Amino acid sequence: xxxxxxxxxxxxxxxxxxxxxxxxxxxxxxxxFRSGYPEKIGGWxxxxxxxxxxxxxxxxxxxxxxxxxxxxxNLAGYNLMAVGTNLKYYIQNGxxxxxxDITPLRTTTAAGEVTFAATNGSNVITVTDxxxxxxxxxxxxxxxxxxxxxxxxxxxxxxxFRITTYISSSEYTITAxxxxxxxxxxxxxxxxxxxxxxxxxxxIFTQNVGWGAGGWSGVTIGYASxxxxxxxxxxxxxxxxxxxxxxxxxxxxxxxxxxxxxxxxWANAVSPNTFNRxxxxxxxxxxxTKAGSxxxxxxxxSIANMVLVSDASRxxxxxxxxxxxxxxxxxxxxxxxxxxxxxxxxxxxAATNQAGSYTLSHGSEIVTAIQTRQEILILTDAAIYSMQxxxxxxxxxxxxxxxxxSIAGPNAIATANNVTYWMGTDKFYxxxxxxxxxxxxxxxxxxxxxxxxxxxxxxxxxxxxxxEVWFFYCSANSITVDKYVIFxxxxxxxxxxxxxxxxxxxxPLRATPMAAGYSGLLIYHEVGNDDxxxxxxxxxxxxxxxxxxxxxxxxxxxxxxxxxxxxxxxxSTVNAPAVNFEVRPRQFPGTNYGTADSPAVxxxxxxxxxxxxxVQQFTQQVFVRVRGRQMAxxxxxxxxxxxxxxxxxxxxxxxxxxx
Numbered sequence: 001x002x003x004x005x006x007x008x009x010x011x012x013x014x015x016x017x018x019x020x021x022x023x024x025x026x027x028x029x030x031x032x033f034r035s036g037y038p039e040k041i042g043g044w045x046x047x048x049x050x051x052x053x054x055x056x057x058x059x060x061x062x063x064x065x066x067x068x069x070x071x072x073x074n075l076a077g078y079n080l081m082a083v084g085t086n087l088k089y090y091i092q093n094g095x096x097x098x099x100x101d102i103t104p105l106r107t108t109t110a111a112g113e114v115t116f117a118a119t120n121g122s123n124v125i126t127v128t129d130x131x132x133x134x135x136x137x138x139x140x141x142x143x144x145x146x147x148x149x150x151x152x153x154x155x156x157x158x159x160x161f162r163i164t165t166y167i168s169s170s171e172y173t174i175t176a177x178x179x180x181x182x183x184x185x186x187x188x189x190x191x192x193x194x195x196x197x198x199x200x201x202x203x204i205f206t207q208n209v210g211w212g213a214g215g216w217s218g219v220t221i222g223y224a225s226x227x228x229x230x231x232x233x234x235x236x237x238x239x240x241x242x243x244x245x246x247x248x249x250x251x252x253x254x255x256x257x258x259x260x261x262x263x264x265x266w267a268n269a270v271s272p273n274t275f276n277r278x279x280x281x282x283x284x285x286x287x288x289t290k291a292g293s294x295x296x297x298x299x300x301x302s303i304a305n306m307v308l309v310s311d312a313s314r315x316x317x318x319x320x321x322x323x324x325x326x327x328x329x330x331x332x333x334x335x336x337x338x339x340x341x342x343x344x345x346x347x348x349x350a351a352t353n354q355a356g357s358y359t360l361s362h363g364s365e366i367v368t369a370i371q372t373r374q375e376i377l378i379l380t381d382a383a384i385y386s387m388q389x390x391x392x393x394x395x396x397x398x399x400x401x402x403x404x405x406s407i408a409g410p411n412a413i414a415t416a417n418n419v420t421y422w423m424g425t426d427k428f429y430x431x432x433x434x435x436x437x438x439x440x441x442x443x444x445x446x447x448x449x450x451x452x453x454x455x456x457x458x459x460x461x462x463x464x465x466x467x468e469v470w471f472f473y474c475s476a477n478s479i480t481v482d483k484y485v486i487f488x489x490x491x492x493x494x495x496x497x498x499x500x501x502x503x504x505x506x507x508p509l510r511a512t513p514m515a516a517g518y519s520g521l522l523i524y525h526e527v528g529n530d531d532x533x534x535x536x537x538x539x540x541x542x543x544x545x546x547x548x549x550x551x552x553x554x555x556x557x558x559x560x561x562x563x564x565x566x567x568x569x570x571x572s573t574v575n576a577p578a579v580n581f582e583v584r585p586r587q588f589p590g591t592n593y594g595t596a597d598s599p600a601v602x603x604x605x606x607x608x609x610x611x612x613x614x615v616q617q618f619t620q621q622v623f624v625r626v627r628g629r630q631m632a633x634x635x636x637x638x639x640x641x642x643x644x645x646x647x648x649x650x651x652x653x654x655x656x657x658x659x
Contacts, residue, residue: 003564003650006633008546010036011493014445019589019630021547026632029497030542032466033488038495039645040542040637044515045532047522048096062099063087065203066516067411067459068245071507074252074268079509082254083522084245086201087137089256091266091275092522095510100275104264106198107133111144114194115187118152118180124164125152125174129194136166137200140174144191150183152176157188201243201258204479205454242456244410248309250344253289255281255316257307259410260331263300263318265289265344281316281344283324299324299348299355300339303331306410308369310376312389315354315396316344319378320366323357325349333365334380336387338396354395360385362403368410373418377431379407384435402435408452408473411459411503416469416489423458423471428487438487442494446485449476457481461504463513465526467491472501480518495544529573529643537640544646545582545634548589551626551653559656560585560626565615566647567635574641578616581635581649585628593632627656 009024010033018026031038064087071081081092083099090099109129117126134140145157161174247256252268256278264278267289279287283298305320316339322331325348340346340353349355360366363380369387370377376387384402389395406424407413413422420431421438426447428438440446451474458473458481467490472481485496501523503516513525523533530537551558560583569577584593615622635646 004551004653006546006649006651010038010491011441011488012495012544013441013547015441015443017589018547018632022549024547025495025544026547027545027634028495028543030499030540031495031497031544032468032486033491033493033495034466034645036491037646038544038635040529040540040643042526042643043528043530043532043537043540044523044525045527046517047092047514047524049092049522050098061520062090062522063520064200064243065518066503066520066522067243067457068247069503069505069514069516070247070249070254070256071505071509071514072249072254073509080254081505081510081514081522082247082256083516084243084247084256084258086203086243087139088197089245089264089278091254093275095524102266102275102278103139103197104278104280106196108196109194111193112190114142114192116145116148116152116157116192117187118148118176118184120180120182120184123176123179125176125180126167126171127174127194128171130170132170132172132194132196134163134166134172134196135199136163136172138163139197139200141195141197142188142192143195144189144193146186146189146191148180148184148186148188150181151178152180152184157192198258198261202240203242205242205456206240244456246306246308246410248307250309250314250316254278255307255309255344257304257318259305260303262302263304263307263316287345294345296345297348300345301337301347302329305331305333305366306369308371308376310338310389311371313341313354315339315341317369317376319369325357332359334360334363336360336366336378354392356395358396358398360398362400367407368413370413370415370420372415372420377401377420379405379413379422381406384431401431405429405435408458409456412455412471414460414462414469416462416464416467419489421460421469421487421489423460423473425452425455428471440487440494442485442496445496446473449483450474451476451478454479457502459503461513462506463526464506465513470504472499472504529571529641539638539640539642541636541638543634543636545584546632548586548630548632551585551628551631551651557587557627557629557656558631558653560624560631560651560653562652563622563624564650564652565619565622566649567615568645568647569643570645571643572641573643574639576616577642577644578614578639579635579637579642579644581615581622581633583624583626584632584634585626585630587629589630 012025012028013021030041032041064085066085068084079094083090089103091102092099114129139162141160143158147153156176163172164175165173244259254266257263263281265281265287266278282302283300285296287294301318301321301324303322304318308317318337320333321337322328337357340355347355362383367379378385386399386401388397390397408423422429428440430436430438454474460471467488469487470484472484474481475483482500484499501515506513515523517523531540586593
């Protein structure tokens with residue numbers, strides 16, 4: 001018989017059975033399709049930047065789980081990256097640069113309002129501050145303190161701390177770097193000032209938070225619990241949403257917002273490489289910029305679910321905010337307000353400015369908004385709107401573009417090649433002037449194994465170097481993101497895999513896509529061939545497996561005696577790169593691969609009942625003995641420094657009876 005080519009359709013298809021998809025690919029992990037052929041994805045390395053926080057000594061690490069990345073340049077040419085986590089907000093200066101903590105302050109006490117009490121032999125310090133408003137897990141920085149008399153010196157106290165335990169509205173504990181001794185009987189003096197950072201957020205969505213639902217002896221808040229008998233803080237009811245940030249650069253500066261919180265403004269400093277904390281962008285507050293102090297008017301929203309700065313004439317736009325112009329402090333999840341053109345401080349509409357507001361009608365809340373080439377797309381939980389700049393007197397116009405749609409979460413949307421793609425709660429969508437369902441050969445596979453309770457963790461981004469849109473999500477048994485599915489918008493193919501990431505950005509201002517890992521690190525993707533977040537680097541296991549295909553005529557058995565490989569190892573960094581070919585025979589679709597249901601195969605490389613053969617760079621042919629009615633083909637790599645692309649391998653097959 002002539003040699004049988006193993007040439008499969010590009011992309012992975014899980015919409016039918018493995019035999020119904022004959023001629024295609026069925027399983028994958030950490031591969032992509034390029035020009036129709038599968039290849040291993042690029043590796044990744046960790047960022048080597050440092051952090052300014054003494055509490056986070058790990059090089060390049062940040063506090064918390066990052067859900068937001070934003071990249072821009074200032075006029076001095078600094079390549080800035082905003083990093084928003086559930087605990088902190090940072091700005092990184094350049095690739096591999098420092099991480100500067102710019103987390104805004106919630107309040108600063110008057111001198112003497114904070115006192116300390118230490119216990120001999122313990123490094124736990126009780127802090128008294130009436131109506132402090134802090135929760136366990138929040139951060140506070142003290143200044144002006146003097147020694148307590150022994151080991152707890154002024155240097156120990158005048159630092160940043162994370163609150164360990166909430167005792168009451170007037171007391172909490174912190175953990176000092178040293179244990180107190182019997183001489184530590186002071187209270188820190190009359191000049192102690194406590195600067196409290198904004199309350200930290202949750203890293204996952206939690207339900208039934210309140211009495212009896214958290215840790216024993218209190219209410220679970222973030223990573224710790226309140227004290228015995230303490231009520232849930234104001235606004236903490238049936239559930240706690242995870243901390244999600246939105247941001248946009250306002251020229252050199254940055255406007256950012258934690259979902260459900262106030263808006264903040266970070267001003268690019270006059271002195272290069274100076275990173276002050278973010279300032280509240282709220283009613284009647286003063287914001288200090290490079291040009292001087294600006295007083296925000298009393299009609300600026302005090303709470304919002306999202307903020308965005310428009311490219312058209314630079315308006316600051318707040319989504320899901322309160323209507324401060326009408327005198328309301330109650331958040332309206334369908335309300336939109338915008339500042340005057342080129343003036344983030346002016347929010348009261350007047351005949352002499354372009355500030356204004358609008359309330360959407362379809363849906364119950366604005367989930368997200370994204371800026372595209374000609375419009376801002378706004379997605380509620382039921383509809384999609386187009387927001388376009390019209391100029392005075394109407395300023396912005398709103399048009400509904402589609403109804404009865406869904407979106408998984410605020411970050412589950414991305415734009416590539418002027419088309420916007422997003423992940424819904426039961427299918428994928430695209431918008432290119434009209435809303436369409438995006439055909440997906442993995443729809444059933446994805447939505448049969450998904451945790452929609454954590455859908456606000458889901459996110460999407462692009463990898464334009466390979467024409468890809470990546471969607472990250474939590475599998476059914478996971479409360480963190482552990483899987484991804486990729487749509488190649490040029491080749492119209494899908495493939496999937498496993499990868500734990502919490503945020504991703506594909507910025508033209510940096511050489512490679514960047515992601516955030518759960519280990520508190522920024523990660524550069526498409527670098528090398530291995531997992532460089534470990535020391536030493538570890539190999540990346542990548543594979544793709546075909547659907548079943550007949551190796552006989554479907555009636556008789558077929559006997560495979562030889563494989564002629566066709567694989568390239570371009571970009572490998574080892575002298576002898578290798579992949580493994582697995583040929584997985586079976587007799588019937590309902591039987592397992594490589595079991596007693598098919599006759600045993602005599603081979604020197606029988607790996608876990610799979611027919612497993614190593615193919616190296618210069619392997620010309622592999623002699624095998626595989627018998628069955630149908631077979632799946634799999635290519636696997638798990639070695640350091642290996643890069644590969646599969647071509648068209650061939651099998652030497654002959655008929656071999658009916659049993």
